[in-house]
Amino acid sequence: VRSLEQQRSVLDAQWKVLQAKGEDKSNLEDIYQEYIRGLRRQLEMLQENKEHLQSDVGHMQGVVEEFKNKYETELNNRNHAENEFVLIKKDFDDAHLNKVELEARLEGLTDEIDFLRRIYEEELRELHAQMNNISLTVEVDTNRHFNMDDIVASVRSQYEALAQQSRQEAEDFYRVKFEDINASADKSNEDIRNSKQELNDLLRTIKNLTSEVQRLKQQRGQAERAVAEAEDLGEQALKDAKKRIADLEQELADSRRQMAQHVRDYQELMNVKLALDIEIATYGKLLEGEEDRLSSLAGARGRNPRNYSYNFGDDADLTCHYESAVPRSSKTVIIKSIETQDGSVVSETTEVRN
Incomplete structure (x- = not known):
């Protein structure tokens, strides 16, 4: 009987321990459930963040597409400007060659004018020499008293008038030529200056377009990197959350299995305890009945x-x-x-x- 009572005490202690463990497990399950709910809320937040990020990605893709269209437009403008630059450079080269040609012609005409001036002066000197020879010849050969001075003066005046007229015509002709050449040169210089100005404007435009294209490329690269980083972070956070939820669900399932096992153990112990209680009560009643019967027999017949x-x-x-x-x-x-x-x-x- 004492051994059974000791076993009963041990079973009571085990029962209390199991009840305490059951309460702890119950509290642990609540903690797990709360933690899982928190993780699910985080998962929902991550889903919302993912949707926002996808919206931002769509917006950024639209911005990137817009920048791409601007880039293509600016690239076409740059190509058009480069083509215009090539044409203007060609016109500039032609104008420069024309200027060089006109300068060469001007130099040739100047040399020709100097050459004709020298010829004219040489012819004039020869004419004066001939006139002097004629006057001497008349004086020597004729021996007649003519008024040669008047004749010479008349001839000289005629030659001088003719020479003056020829020189004036030559000067007028070459002056007109020179003025035309200067006008052509001035026009060529003006065209060259205009071409240079247009060329500088085109170069500045090309430089600005190049800077704008580089800036758009940088913005596009930054946007693409930001989108890639956001997608990577969202996917990694989603994977971590799913993995954590799976781990917690596995732990919860293990805890539930352990709790079910503890409940089964507890029920078995309760069954054992109940059987022992019944057995102890049976033995107690049996012993009490035997003691009562023995006492009655001893009182009736003496010592038995x-x-x-x-x-x-x-x-x-x-x-x-x-x-x-x-x-x-x-x-x-x-x-x-x-x-x-x-x-x-x-x-x-x-x-x-x-």
Whole structure:
């Protein structure tokens, strides 16, 4: 009986421990559930952030497409400007060649004017020399008294008038030529200056367009990098959240299995405890009945010795034997044997002896 009471105490202690563990597990399950709800909220937030990021990605793709269109437009403008630059450069080269040609012609005409001036002066000197020779010849050969001075003066004036007229015509002709050449040169210079100005404007435009294209390329690269980083962060956060949720669900399933196992163990212990309580109560009543019966027999007939034997096995098996020492001829002996194992009644036998 004491051994059974000790086992009962041990079972009570185990029951309390299991109840405490059950409460702890219950609290742990609540904590897991709360944590899972928090993770699900985080997952929903990540989903919303992903949707916002996708919207931002769409917006950035639109911006990138707009920048791409601007870039293509600016590139076409640049190509058009480069083509115009090539044409203007060609016109500039032609104008420069024309200017060089006109300068060469001007130089040639200047040389020609100088050459004709020298020829004119040389012819004039020869004419003066001829006139002097004629006057001398007249004086030597004729020996007549003519007014040669008037004749010479008249001829000289005629030649001088003719020479003056020729020189004036030559000067007028070459002056007109020179003015035309200067006008052409001035026009060529003006065209060259205009071409240079247009060329500088085109170069500035090309430079500005190149800077704008580089800036748009940088903005496009930054936008693409930002979109890629946002997508990577969102995907990584989503993967981490899913992995964490899967781990927590696995832990929760393990905890539930452990809790179910503890509940089954608890139920088994309760069954064992209930069986032991029933067995202890049975033994107690049995012993009380035997003691009462023995007391009544002892009071009626005096001392009547009885033999009792209790066998407590190592595995908590109990075998109870009791035998009355009353003579067989006068009393009936009842031998009742009850065998238990692991808190359960294995066998129960009753033997009546006369």
